[in-house]
Amino acid sequence: xxxxxxxxxxxxxxxxxxxxxxxxxxxxxxxxxxxxxxxxxxxxxxxxxxxxxxxxxxxxxxxxxxxxxxxxxxxxxxxxxxxxxxxxxxxxxxxxxxxxxxxxxxxxxxxxxxxxxxxxxxxxxxxxxxxxxxxxxxxxxxxxxxxxxxxxxxxxxxxxxxxxxxxxxxxxxxxxxxxxxxxxxxxxxxxxxxxxxxxxxxxxxxxxxxxxxxxxxxxxxxxxxxxxxxxxx
Amino acid sequence: xxxxxxxxxxxxxxxxxxxxxxxxxxxxxxxxxxxxxxxxxxxxxxxxxxxxxxxxxxxxxxxxxxxxxxxxxxxxxxxxxxxxxxxxxxxxxxxxxxxxxxxxxxxxxxxxxxxxxxxxxxxxxxxxxxxxxxxxxxxxxxxxxxxxxxxxxxxxxxxxxxxxxxxxxxxxxxxxxxxxxxxxxxxxxxxxxxxxxxxxxxxxxxxxxxxxxxxxxxxxxxxxxxxxxxxxx
DNA sequence: AATAAATGTGACAGTTTTATGACAATATTC
DNA sequence: GAATATTGTCATAAAACTGTCACATTTATT
Numbered sequence: 001x002x003x004x005x006x007x008x009x010x011x012x013x014x015x016x017x018x019x020x021x022x023x024x025x026x027x028x029x030x031x032x033x034x035x036x037x038x039x040x041x042x043x044x045x046x047x048x049x050x051x052x053x054x055x056x057x058x059x060x061x062x063x064x065x066x067x068x069x070x071x072x073x074x075x076x077x078x079x080x081x082x083x084x085x086x087x088x089x090x091x092x093x094x095x096x097x098x099x100x101x102x103x104x105x106x107x108x109x110x111x112x113x114x115x116x117x118x119x120x121x122x123x124x125x126x127x128x129x130x131x132x133x134x135x136x137x138x139x140x141x142x143x144x145x146x147x148x149x150x151x152x153x154x155x156x157x158x159x160x161x162x163x164x165x166x167x168x169x170x171x172x173x174x175x176x177x178x179x180x181x182x183x184x185x186x187x188x189x190x191x192x193x194x195x196x197x198x199x200x201x202x203x204x205x206x207x208x209x210x211x212x213x214x215x216x217x218x219x220x221x222x223x224x225x226x227x228x229x230x231x232x233x
Numbered sequence: 234x235x236x237x238x239x240x241x242x243x244x245x246x247x248x249x250x251x252x253x254x255x256x257x258x259x260x261x262x263x264x265x266x267x268x269x270x271x272x273x274x275x276x277x278x279x280x281x282x283x284x285x286x287x288x289x290x291x292x293x294x295x296x297x298x299x300x301x302x303x304x305x306x307x308x309x310x311x312x313x314x315x316x317x318x319x320x321x322x323x324x325x326x327x328x329x330x331x332x333x334x335x336x337x338x339x340x341x342x343x344x345x346x347x348x349x350x351x352x353x354x355x356x357x358x359x360x361x362x363x364x365x366x367x368x369x370x371x372x373x374x375x376x377x378x379x380x381x382x383x384x385x386x387x388x389x390x391x392x393x394x395x396x397x398x399x400x401x402x403x404x405x406x407x408x409x410x411x412x413x414x415x416x417x418x419x420x421x422x423x424x425x426x427x428x429x430x431x432x433x434x435x436x437x438x439x440x441x442x443x444x445x446x447x448x449x450x451x452x453x454x455x456x457x458x459x460x461x462x463x464x465x466x
Numbered sequence: 467a468a469t470a471a472a473t474g475t476g477a478c479a480g481t482t483t484t485a486t487g488a489c490a491a492t493a494t495t496c
Numbered sequence: 497g498a499a500t501a502t503t504g505t506c507a508t509a510a511a512a513c514t515g516t517c518a519c520a521t522t523t524a525t526t
Binding site for chain 3 (some may be wrong): 217
């Protein structure tokens, strides 16, 4: 699946030009004209990156950036600011709000794409197509197979997606709700506890191959996939 | 949650201008016109910083500063003085009273914000999701982990929250009630002494790793998390 | 020094949270 | 369409966590 990029820009010609360039380069562009529109579109599935115009009607882009960075679910979305002037001040303000990069208008399509790829590479080193390897666990999204120390492992669809999610989101605690959102999908009505059961199944499958506890329980919070060993209780 | 900043300034236009600038920059401004008003507003929840006008009716700002610095609960609140003249004398007096910084009127919004951020950064060098480090203790809110000298530490939920609170509120005494409010949450009906027990548990967990007494008892007042060693007595 | 007040501690029982095995319903495969 | 696999939910077991209490210590007062 292609990367989704949200373009927040009030000037239609620029916005459309950007979208065009993005689509030309294999990205999936979503457009927003105002901050309000942007906020409405920043929900699941979350875009993989946001291109944010600095001068927006109804509030500057920095405000949106700040708001996003303060939200648990959106804070990880990388943001590239589009700014008309290479103003030092603005840059500082932007970085305060957690901006990942800047592109100064006018910019060349080539530059824009280069920056986007750079940020994505930095933020998500694992492309959707590449096989992921983590401490002896190999997962190939293409062939849809999992190896653990080169021994093939057999997982159900849900366990596969769960493992995939974990492998691309290690060292971080996720609540059952977050896992449901990310692995099952939004608006699925499933009990929180169901996550426990699938965690159990995945654990069993991995442990069957003589492996440590990658999936760690964080009581009261959720689960964490980690290479580091958990301190003994 | 945004930082709360108390603006103590008798001249309405200036006060409002300051508030506006603060709000623009993501701070939460509270206004006070007089020292009395200020004192009334310096209570829970305590502001994170105080902007204090030097020339106040009914007593100079320095007096208020001194009073605050002598109070166990308010001592750690950073204060920035607003002074009309870059008077050397005043500066000395202010620093005597524990002022953290000065801004001389007229000042640019940019300067004010810069100073505020500098002071806050110095006092509370932690943002919500960043890992916090304090004298060898590392707490990562994201992975929900604690390390002490890079050795993983295992804490129960309450101890974790308690430590988290302390790490973001060091060098300041909190009463048991305040701790209950902040760590347990408001409207929880729990004995004051319960705090003692959890303090004990946290102390034990930290001390287990051969460490000093970060958590200090302030008899009759509460507890303080501090890097400095407590003077005996 | 004796008494009173505040804090430190270990134990413990109740409660909450998580792990686990079983099962019926549903989806997939052949 | 039968056989097989997968899924979500429950009930129950197993852990982990909590708040209190009773008693020990320490600190302040008279």
